[in-house]
Amino acid sequence: MGLETILRLPVIDFNSLDLESKNPKWGEVKSQVHKALEECGCFEALFDKVPLDLRKSLFVVVKELFDLPLQTKQRNVSETQFHGYLGQHPNVPLYESLGIDDANVLEKVESLENTLWPEGYPSFSKTIQAFSEQLSELDQIVRKMVLEILGVEKYLDEHMNSTNYLMRFMKYSAPQTEDAELGVNSHTDKNLVTTLCQLNGISGLEIENKDGKWITYRPSSPHSFVVMIADSFHAWSNGRLSSAFHRVMMTGNEARYSAGLFSFPKAGYMIKAPEELVDEEHPLLYRPFDHVEFLKYFYTEEARRQKCALKAYCGV
């Protein structure tokens, strides 16, 4: 009887790194990022700048959030499609999620707090803002490394200044069975970079590697996050980066809670591959596009029929 190799995500230690990039570890970590992104567009990052206490407090407020009555959660609406409350979908009955645009800005989270708890719940806003801000440093370190890997760091300021953050919380109800049930379908994200955090120790996230094998994410440290490349960064890099296909499969009797920080281009900013990344060997893959306009297309019936919605929308 052959032993099955247990597939793991590459683990990369970002502890003690910061955006200043003066740490001698920077180059070594960058080459690990390069290799991991080539393997599966994704890796596990260890990042202790987000304290464990903050992760624990986040779980407390997120649980309170999902425990609210459905009508209250549905008050969370967003100008951007699908950034508000989602749930009760017949195809993914276990899934519920709630997004907060610009969650790194305290007033933005407070405005949601006032909508959901008119009597006030200040630790909700403080916890979410602090978590988003501290985690956004990891997102920025990764994006800076990627621009260096691609040799286009001259675009760094433009790239960083043209992005916003969405924080989204997910709850997957327990299926009450040991047969795996779908939490969320296999997909790639549409933004730039996604950073995920499992909040209550219940596994379920799976990532597809380049051999088409599903890797179950099992955190190797309490400071663990999953970082993955999404479609807008794939397009901006003119296909040098691939976005990671992932899904959530649930088993057992306990609900799973997770948090995702999504960096994405601001509305009105045209995503366009730098000319340095376009040549005879690498012809332009996508016409310049506005991420928010693409999202509107992505949620149409026509887009759902496409194998790759981005290609159908603006492929050359």
Ligand SMILES: O=C(O)CCC(=O)C(=O)O
């Ligand atoms: O909950 C997770 O771990 C994954 C969520 C996800 O893929 C998403 O929100 O796009």
Ligand SMILES: [Fe+2]
């Ligand atoms: Fe996703």
